[in-house]
Amino acid sequence: MKELSELDFPETVRYTEDHEWAAVDGDTVRIGVSDYAQDQLGDIVYVEMPEVGDMFEKGDEFGTLESVKAVSELYLPMGGEVVAVNDALLETPESINQEPYGSWIIEIRPTDPAEYEELMNAEDYVDMLRG
Amino acid sequence: MDELRTTRLHAWHLENGANMARFGLYDMPLWYPAGAKAEHLAVIESAGVFDTSHMAVIGLQGEGARGLLQFCFTKDLDRCLGKEKSPLVAGRCVYGVFLQPDGTVIDDAIVYQLGGNDYMVVVNAGMGGIVAEHLDLHKGRASLTIIDYTDKLGKMDIQGPVAAKILEKVLRNGDEVLAGMVYFSCRGGCDGLQSPTAAALLDGTPILVSRTGYTGEFGFELFVAGENFVSLWQMVLAAGEDLGLLPCGLAARDSLRAGAVLPLSHQDIGPWLFANNPWQFALPWQEGERGFSKDFLGAAALLAATDGDHTLPFAGFDLRKITVGKDTFVTDLQGDTIGQVLTCATDMAIGRVGEMIVSAATPAAEGRPEDFKPRGLSCGFVKVRKPQAVGELVMLTDGKREIKVEIRQDIRPHRSARRPITAML
Structure with missing residues (x-):
């Protein structure tokens, strides 16, 4: 470890507290899991990913x-509609271990972009991990 | 909760980036930075070495030792070796279980005969004191000494097709020590546990070498006095460096043993009747399975049982598994609950090719396609109320996820455990 x-x-x-990350890219947001999560797993x-077009609320399992x-389980940091899934992960799931922040899992169009501001920044997240 | 115990390699595990977790009473490595998948595949294709010092050793010495084991251990020591069912002799060992009088399992074990009246019993983590006490309780007036070696010895398993080549390099006259060594035999000794044949490391350190393991693959379990353990571990890693040897954690050990249809004590066998399971070879059945060749503790309960649950191996159709917990169940295809899941792991070395399960070790002539890349299959054991035929499909569910699996006779094909040592040196 x-x-x-x-x-x-x-x-x-x-x-998020569940160790997902979210990154804004124009009017969409990409979602993945943190380096801490992949190291623990x-x-x-x-x-397993949802379908493009699926709608989720913040906190839903996707x-x-x-x-x-x-x-x-993977939980959504923000509500929204799935606009893309990273199909490459079906063949090379290990890339999440190798590049957790390069390996986005899904991309959503958020229902409420302001939800992003409610998520933890790196400093708060590391503080949470330290307990 | 009891204080967490550690093995002598604990500092090494931490320094080398192991992901640690509690197993039984011990803080043990789950995997090292190579990852559990690479470790699992190393054991199939080259070799892996596991710290198994959390397991416990008990010594039995004296005239009454064999009689006590005949009464408490399920294998018939007078009829157990080979097709001929010849008696256990010094330098050989057998697998069996210790039962309560009601036929339920205390623990499984390998029993070694080291000398005339000299036996060694290897049981699971935390079970040394319990099994020693159980033996003491039943010894009556038998003349013997029972010694619990828990935490006194170091034990590691080298498993995989190149295991003998690695071991040969660290043993004095390694080729002579290993020559002719059959499956379930031992050489050498340590700390008062001495087999008839000598074995030592290059520097003369006594070592007990056993051709056994818990992966289904060719290999050895090594026992040394505790103070020699860390240096042996480093010696083995150095000797295996150019042969593809990886240090392996408990995750790979679990997925390898599940694919090899070996039970985990207190998970696949435990405080329930030792009946209707894939491990009946641990019992001294006479031909036709009508009776036992000896009397032993638990025998009457096993013979009297007419019904009960059935423990069966299964394999899935892809690598998806379910996390076993209190809400996991086995259902039939109609969704009716028929039992529970005991073990669900992923054997990363296998995949399905048509109707067949193929391993990375399957020879091309026996059906492995040239471009075969194992994706892994979920596998393990279910305990169901009614017998299911091999090939029957059942569902495993944790309330959210549902996976379809097939009841199997065997899981990972082409395992190397029983290959003659001449082919491996």
Whole structure:
């Protein structure tokens, strides 16, 4: 297990208590899981994703990550409509381990863009992880 | 909760980036930075080494030792080796279980005969004291000494097709020590546990080498005195460096053993009747399974049982698994609950090719396509109320996710555990 100091928490994205990240890209938001999450889960071997067009509320379960250790639910940091899913992860789910912030899972058009501001910044997230 | 115990490699595990978790009473590595998938595949294709010092060793010495084991352990030590069912002799070992009088399981174990009246019993983590006490309770007037070696020895498993090549490099006269070593035999000794054949490390350190393991693959379990353990671990890693050896954690151990249809004690076997499961070879059945060749603790309860749950291996159709918990169930295809899930892991070395399960180790001549890339299959054990035929489909569910799996006779094909050692050196 890596020390927190060895993990990467870029300031360009926001974080949730469930260890997802969200990154604004124009009028859409990309969602993935944090370096901490992938380190805890171990080898990610399968990703279950929603369909393009699915609508979710903030906090809804939108998919699962399957690692050697467990099956983990993914929760949406912000409500919105799925506009893209990262199909490349079906073939190479391990890229989430290798590049957690490069490996977005879904892209949404948020219902309320202001929800982004309610998410934790890197500093608050690391504070939460430190307990 | 009891204080977390550690093995002598604990500092090494932390320094080398292991992801740690509590297993039994011990803080153990789940995987190292290579990851559990790479570790699992290393054991299929080259080798892996596991810290298994959390397991417990008990020594039995004296005239009454064999008789006590005959009464408490399920295997018939006078009829257990090979097709001929010849008696256990010094330098050989057998797998069986310790039962309560009611036929439920205390623990599974490998029993070694080291000398004439000298036996060694290897049980699971935290079970040394419990099994030693159980043996003591039943010894009556038998003349023997029972010694609990818990936390006194170091134990590691080298598993995988190149295991013998690695071990040969760290043993003095390694080729001679390993020559002719059959499955379920041992050589050497340590700390008063001495088999008839000598074995030592290059520097003369005594070592007990056992051709056994918990992965279904070719390999060895090594026992040394505690103070020699960390240096042996480093010696083995150095010897295996150019042979593809990886240190492996408990996650790979679990997925390998599940694919090899080996039970995890207190999960797949436990405080319920040891009946109707894939491990009946642990019992001294006479031909035709009508009776036992000896009497032993729990025998009457097993013979009297007419009904009960059935424990069966399964494999899925892709790598998706469910996390086993109190809300996981087995249902039939109509959705009616028929039992519970005991183990659900992913064997990362296998995949389905048509009707067949193929492993990364399956020879091309036996059906492995040239471009075969194992994606992994979920597998494990279910305990169901009525018997299910091999090939029957059932559902595993955790309330949210549902996966369809097939009842199997066997799971990962082409395992290397029983290959002759001449083919592996």
